[in-house]
Amino acid sequence: MNAKPDIKIEIRNLTMAYGSFVVMRDISAQVKRGEVFIIMGGSGCGKSTLLRHMIGLKQPAQGDIYYDGTPFWQSDDEARNDKLRSFGVLFQSGALWSSMTLAENIGLVLGEYTTFPPAEIREIARLKLALVGLKGFEDYYPAEISGGMCKRAGLARALALDPDVLFFDEPSAGLDPISSRNLDELILQLRDSLGATFVVVTHELASIFTIADNSVFLDPSTRTMRASGNPRELLKHSTDPAVQQFLTRGEAKAQPAAAPAAQPS
């Protein structure tokens, strides 16, 4: 492939559809290695759906996603599974395996893909939990800890295999402002220390402006992307009223035609 070496992820002309219902069409974006890439847009515009396409849960209707220049969906199952192993995914509610303790949740992944002895695996699990501030909770079940802690434990599990790319689905949803801020800090620290690439679905403006290097703005009324680039730059230079409205919490002068229409999520 002729992709530049520093392009980690490239979305090419992606069309997403449920059956014959097209959610979004013609999405294209490039994410450099080590960037925090934000997928933003109003509620129900297909942000999470785009994420599901990127992590192998939903097949695109058209187009493809390229990782390191290799197509993701046009590859066979085995190549795709190999690719998946270099990903870490944090689901909206954590999606921890509820029948296992936190240490087992992390240990399971390590046990599948590494050859560490059990004691070592447990030590690594302890370390990953300590990274997200959950030291001492190794033997708790997901049901015994709070929602915010589940989310952090989910992050620890996503970090288990030292991934190249980390995907976050609404990381700050359901967190108080301080925890949400801490999570942003954590993302930046991880980016700087691991050199990983981040893909984050969110509509929290505060965290968008804190962490983003790059973004794509999805608009449900036109069913395609309206803008891409660094959100801070977009705020300064974009002339698109929908983008301006979104990035200023609707305080910019809006033209009625571009008002973001609410959609059931």
Next chain:
Amino acid sequence: MRNPEPIPARLTIRPKDPGVLLVEIAGDWLDRTGLPNISVVEKELASSGARALEFDAQGLGGWDSALMVRILAINDLCAKGKVEFRAKTLPSGLVKLIALSQAVPEKSDAARKEVKLSFLERVGESGLAAWSGGAAMLGFLGESVVALLKLVRGRAQFRWRDIVEVTQACGPEALGIVALINFLIGLILAFVGATELARFGASIYTADLVAVASVREMGCIMTGIILCGRTGAAFAAQLGTMKVNQEIEAFQTFGISPFEFLVLPRMVALILMMPLLCIFADLIAISGGFLVSTLMLDVAPQVYLARTVESISLAGFLLGIFKGSFFGVIIALTGCLRGMQCGTNAAAVGLATTSAVVTGITWIIASDGIFAVICSALHI
């Protein structure tokens, strides 16, 4: 402090200036019954040809959403008849709520449209649904064979601990209910058999009846049905909840096959446990018949036991055990299939559980019928 006496709600409409109608609302709009309706306004608007509508709310006491609904309805009527709606004399809270409810226009393509299907279309749709349902079941069966082969080759991704845990839950923990039901079945068979056989003076053959019936049929069928309701339902509910909680997707994103990790241990556990439970069920059913015959029908215990041993053939016994294992596969497959097919809300988990039990029991009985035909053709 309680209000002394609520004033009944009132709504009147009268012309104010030429082309302007005045709607007067007064009293307490808190009663759940007897609130005025707006048909008078509708009539007046239609007949008067007014261009504007105003409100007089000076006599208005308490109000809640019931009043808002009516004001909004009047607003809609005005919009339809191109009459100016002057809301400013309404209480300010009400004006703000009206503005808020109209801030986001109704999304026209979001409303669900009821599509009326003709009879033929419905037949076609359900035919297609049945076809894809059957295809999904076959696909699931195929995947399970592949997974079992991988297990045999030692390449499957799963934890032995899961097999042990599921085995414990579906085997030893089911002993109580399996014992109770099969004991009662043995009792019933003995009672019914003894009454009928006594008419021919053949009470002694009660032992044969109980033994053959339970070893060949009742033992495995009853155990299958019990486990279907107990374990199959549990499988569907567990996997369904995991689906709702995105746990299954979490497996997929780690490249771990949910099929091998979740379905395989459950299938292996049931294949191992069902034959053992069937042997146990046979013994219990026979002892039920033994109790009835010896205690109430005056059959000598030695005679009963001798007849029992004589009547059971090895082929019949093995047939029962084999069918038990086969039912175990059916229970595991239907339970896991429905769990994996589960939607993503709480109601879907209930549906998945129901469907797992119904599908499981149907297939158990149907396949037992097929076995009966095959056995009679082969003279087993």
